[in-house]
Amino acid sequence: MALLLLLLVALTTQAASWAESSAAEPEPSSVPIPTNLTIEAYNFNPILYWNYPIMAQKPVFIVQVKIYGEDEWFDACNTSHHHCNIIFLIKNPEYSLWTRVKARLGQEESAYAVSGEFILCRQGKVGPPKLNISHKEDQLIIKIFHPLIVVNGKELGVIFGEDTCYTNYQVYERINEGLIIERILKENEDDCDETQCNFSIPVSSQNFKYCISAEGISPLMSLKTEMSEEHCITISDSKNSKSIKDSIWIPVGAALLLFVILILVVVCWNLKKINPFKNERIPLPKSLMSVVKNASLEAKSESKYVSPIIYEPIVPENEKVIWEEQLSPATISSMQTEDDPGIAKHGDLPKEQGFCPFRQ
Numbered sequence: 001m002a003l004l005l006l007l008l009v010a011l012t013t014q015a016a017s018w019a020e021s022s023a024a025e026p027e028p029s030s031v032p033i034p035t036n037l038t039i040e041a042y043n044f045n046p047i048l049y050w051n052y053p054i055m056a057q058k059p060v061f062i063v064q065v066k067i068y069g070e071d072e073w074f075d076a077c078n079t080s081h082h083h084c085n086i087i088f089l090i091k092n093p094e095y096s097l098w099t100r101v102k103a104r105l106g107q108e109e110s111a112y113a114v115s116g117e118f119i120l121c122r123q124g125k126v127g128p129p130k131l132n133i134s135h136k137e138d139q140l141i142i143k144i145f146h147p148l149i150v151v152n153g154k155e156l157g158v159i160f161g162e163d164t165c166y167t168n169y170q171v172y173e174r175i176n177e178g179l180i181i182e183r184i185l186k187e188n189e190d191d192c193d194e195t196q197c198n199f200s201i202p203v204s205s206q207n208f209k210y211c212i213s214a215e216g217i218s219p220l221m222s223l224k225t226e227m228s229e230e231h232c233i234t235i236s237d238s239k240n241s242k243s244i245k246d247s248i249w250i251p252v253g254a255a256l257l258l259f260v261i262l263i264l265v266v267v268c269w270n271l272k273k274i275n276p277f278k279n280e281r282i283p284l285p286k287s288l289m290s291v292v293k294n295a296s297l298e299a300k301s302e303s304k305y306v307s308p309i310i311y312e313p314i315v316p317e318n319e320k321v322i323w324e325e326q327l328s329p330a331t332i333s334s335m336q337t338e339d340d341p342g343i344a345k346h347g348d349l350p351k352e353q354g355f356c357p358f359r360q
Helices: 002-024 238-273 286-303 317-327 329-339 342-345
Strands: 035-041 046-051 059-067 073-081 084-087 094-103 130-136 137-145 148-151 156-159 166-174 179-186 198-200 208-218 231-235
Touching: 035 198, 046 094, 059 238, 073 084, 130 208, 137 166, 137 208, 166 198, 179 198
Parallel strands: none
Antiparallel strands: 035 046, 046 084, 059 073, 059 094, 130 137, 137 198, 148 156, 166 179, 166 208, 208 231
């Protein structure tokens, strides 16, 4: 009897333990978990990516970030896309952070998928700085523009300084396609501000070609940005360059002068060959020739009967008598004969026309 009681108590205890374990472990969710969590960062713009299978219903993803030194997870995104920008949750690019993502389908949710540790300064990539070089007297002026942090088309800052891990620039100077000289430009040296660093390199007066390139570096963390494009400039002696320019312009001017002289000679020769006073006669049609001949004959016949036009000068009354005495008919006829001999040949004027030198 006692043995039966002991067996009953053991069975009861085991059944209770099974009930507690089943209540503590919830049933596994039917919503798939996101996979392949990766963080990519270029120019301090970190973006979390993940994969998820195609579902009949579009899922919503909840993204959270945990930063080193913090005890809680911070919400980063609530999106239907498969990526999330987490730049606004990063307080220090040298600190470690972790991310996690879960999917929600209606009222059901999947478990979280957690990424590995990520440090922006170490695992992020930074693009090259931009350069601008110029020559002034015996120095080469170099301007290095810091890489920009651009998010969704907006500039949020520059990548240079203690807060961005990159505090120095390493400049490479290549002379005449040969020797390479490395120079390190630090943050507090020369002239660095929030947008650029300016410094100069001494150059010789001889004809040299200088090519400059640069990259950002972090001495403490052994980090480097991408290398900038190489910019080249040739430094030449001013006297030599001036003599070269003069030697080039002398033959050019002589050639232009010879060309102008040849043009003038050709023009003068053509003008001599051409007679500008030579008029070419254009033959008229026969119908127009007959009309012109008839018109000329009629003009000749009418000219025989046209009396001369007499112009009467206007004189004062006191001089009128003197003129009448001096101008006799014989004098008038002789004057007309001298002016127009053709009229004298045709005879005297008709009497009915008369001739009066003065009219009242």
